[in-house]
Amino acid sequence: MKTQDYQxxxxxxxxxxxxNDFLSEGGKIWPRVKEIAQANNLLNNLRAIxxxxxxxxxxxxxxxxxxxxxxxxxxxxxxxPTQVAIMDRHSFAKGTWGxxxxxxxxxxxxxxxxxxxxxxxxxxxxxxxxxxxxxxxSHVIAIGLLANTCVESTCRFAMELGYHVTLVKDATAAFTxxxxxxxxxxxxxTYAHALLTTHELLEALPK
Numbered sequence: 228m229k230t231q232d233y234q235x236x237x238x239x240x241x242x243x244x245x246x247n248d249f250l251s252e253g254g255k256i257w258p259r260v261k262e263i264a265q266a267n268n269l270l271n272n273l274r275a276i277x278x279x280x281x282x283x284x285x286x287x288x289x290x291x292x293x294x295x296x297x298x299x300x301x302x303x304x305x306x307x308p309t310q311v312a313i314m315d316r317h318s319f320a321k322g323t324w325g326x327x328x329x330x331x332x333x334x335x336x337x338x339x340x341x342x343x344x345x346x347x348x349x350x351x352x353x354x355x356x357x358x359x360x361x362x363x364x365s366h367v368i369a370i371g372l373l374a375n376t377c378v379e380s381t382c383r384f385a386m387e388l389g390y391h392v393t394l395v396k397d398a399t400a401a402f403t404x405x406x407x408x409x410x411x412x413x414x415x416x417t418y419a420h421a422l423l424t425t426h427e428l429l430e431a432l433p434k
Contacts, residue, residue: 232366233368237365238366240287240288246319247324247327250329254325263400263404264400268425272370283433287334288341289328290344299314342355359390365390366391367390378399386419396423
């Protein structure tokens with residue numbers, strides 16, 4: 228991976244679902260990802276990537292999941308298992324602490340927040356592709372949660388749309404090591420153009 232592959236004006240960071248429910252103590256989903264997140268040094272890696280990307284002048288995109296509201300999914304014929312669970316646990320509930328950004332990852336001036344995705348892909352039924360294309364973005368770097376659901380689905384969709392996709396393996400987490408293995412060792416190589424560690428990514432970013 229060469230530095231010139233990440234040209235400032237053609238590269239974007241996709242930060243997927245940086246909510247308190249995922250990343251903060253007391254979050255509804257944090258207990259399920261905590262062990263792997265801590266083993267991955269997830270929070271420090273996310274902090275380092277976001278800072279380095281900003282310092283490099285690369286555009287940050289926030290790719291948020293739908294914030295739960297009481298009427299969501301009520302009349303859906305085919306909610307998926309995750310959506311059924313959301314109806315039960317009210318993940319990322321709108322207007323609650325859990326549905327707010329983790330305090331270290333609050334969007335800053337100039338960041339772009341895509342419309343919220345209902346399923347797992349940050350592209351499906353959102354404005355993300357249009358926003359990227361309007362800025363001439365060709366390369367996307369994906370971080371966030373969860374490795375085997377929203378991150379993988381967003382990255383696969385990005386590949387299908389013609390983007391160069393970088394997946395940062397230790398800047399995400401999942402519920403089990405088996406899910407992480409599937410996301411990075413089995414599935415990742417079928418769609419990602421680069422699978423890097425945080426250290427490798429930071430070395431590759433323009434200085």
